[in-house]
Amino acid sequence: MRILIIIAAAIIAAPLTGFGGVYLLSEAKFRDVTYDPAFDAPIPTDEASIEHGRHVARTRGCFGCHGQQLQGKDFGEQWDWPERAVAPNLALYAREHDDATLEAAIRQGVGANGKALTSMVSYNFARMSDEDVAALIAFLRSAPVVEIDLPKPKLGWGVRWSFITGEEKHMAEWADAVPPLRVHAETEPQRAHGEYLAMTMCNECHGLDLRGATLWDAVTPDLIVVSAYSREEFEKLITTGVAMGGRELGLMRLVAPDRFPELSEEEIDALYLYLTSLVEETPAEGVFWRP
Ligand code: HEC
Numbered sequence: 001m002r003i004l005i006i007i008a009a010a011i012i013a014a015p016l017t018g019f020g021g022v023y024l025l026s027e028a029k030f031r032d033v034t035y036d037p038a039f040d041a042p043i044p045t046d047e048a049s050i051e052h053g054r055h056v057a058r059t060r061g062c063f064g065c066h067g068q069q070l071q072g073k074d075f076g077e078q079w080d081w082p083e084r085a086v087a088p089n090l091a092l093y094a095r096e097h098d099d100a101t102l103e104a105a106i107r108q109g110v111g112a113n114g115k116a117l118t119s120m121v122s123y124n125f126a127r128m129s130d131e132d133v134a135a136l137i138a139f140l141r142s143a144p145v146v147e148i149d150l151p152k153p154k155l156g157w158g159v160r161w162s163f164i165t166g167e168e169k170h171m172a173e174w175a176d177a178v179p180p181l182r183v184h185a186e187t188e189p190q191r192a193h194g195e196y197l198a199m200t201m202c203n204e205c206h207g208l209d210l211r212g213a214t215l216w217d218a219v220t221p222d223l224i225v226v227s228a229y230s231r232e233e234f235e236k237l238i239t240t241g242v243a244m245g246g247r248e249l250g251l252m253r254l255v256a257p258d259r260f261p262e263l264s265e266e267e268i269d270a271l272y273l274y275l276t277s278l279v280e281e282t283p284a285e286g287v288f289w290r291p
């Protein structure tokens with residue numbers, strides 16, 4: 001598939017505009033982003049908030065992608081689609097950039113260079129609360145810096161072309177498409193908390209609305225499936241990646257043990273309550289993440 005795109009890009013783009021044209025058009029696309037007002041929530045300095053920030057980082061997968069010491073990671077071989085994705089050293093990045101820059105990368109999908117990101121899963125954090133973002137920033141700045149050599153990231157021509165045509169959407173577009181939270185915290189605090197957790201933990205893979213997705217290399221189920229699980233089976237699934245009846249899952253088996261074992265009983269109760277209530281809602285049709 002990628003090969004076809006690369007060939008198509010070469011055939012169509014070369015005579016018309018040349019590779020220079022593809023470069024310029026794709027760069028223009030990455031720069032065509034709008035910002036939310038600059039993030040100005042106070043960054044906490046107390047131990048409890050920094051520990052909460054660590055919990056947010058752990059349960060949202062920052063360590064899995066940016067390295068267990070936040071030292072950064074070369075995805076060159078794991079994901080060949082952008083040519084070479086490189087997750088930066090987060091402990092270092094957090095010290096070198098201001099709060100608004102960090103927030104734009106984390107929640108809005110826009111990098112420090114003012115361009116839309118292509119691989120960072122900012123849409124998963126688009127609904128993260130100001131308080132959690134602030135705690136996360138405090139934690140990242142407090143984490144020890146471990147430096148390693150990282151290669152430069154690279155975007156291939158075929159990928160640039162697919163962004164120009166709109167076949168591939170960048171992370172600022174993904175972040176903009178995340179539905180708003182719907183459950184009212186005043187009337188249903190526990191279910192609202194569960195929605196918040198799911199919409200900042202599970203929608204990286206299960207669709208922006210949690211109702212399933214067709215991803216690059218996986219099809220993920222509608223989380224309505226949780227209604228078939230008992231509370232106990234659900235806890236086992238999200239903390240180990242082993243499904244009902246002892247079935248070993250694929251990607252879920254890698255992600256769950258890295259991120260979710262430290263969820264509290266309270267957080268698991270809230271998630272379970274919210275996800276088992278999805279059965280009462282009709283999923284949206286014809287959305288780009290679930291064609
Ligand atoms: C699925 C993997 C993945 C996860 C999960 C992830 N990141 Fe990233 N992140 C990346 C990649 C890859 C990049 C490099 C930019 C790109 O390719 O989009 C990146 C870039 C960044 C950047 C720098 C953006 C810039 O200016 O270039 C920040 C800041 C960042 N991530 C913070 C976080 C935080 C905080 C978390 C956890 C809440 C997190 N990331 C979770 C993959 C991930």
Ligand code: HEC
Pocket residue numbers: 198201202203204205206218219220221223225226237238243244249250251252253255260
């Ligand atoms: C990094 C991607 C990713 C994240 C994050 C993720 N999942 Fe999954 N999940 C998958 C994939 C992929 C599958 C399909 C089976 C497989 O390949 O592992 C799956 C399968 C499942 C299943 C189906 C199990 C069955 O009975 O077949 C449930 C339920 C589930 N996930 C719940 C969750 C919940 C709840 C969260 C958030 C707390 C979550 N997942 C976060 C990727 C993810």
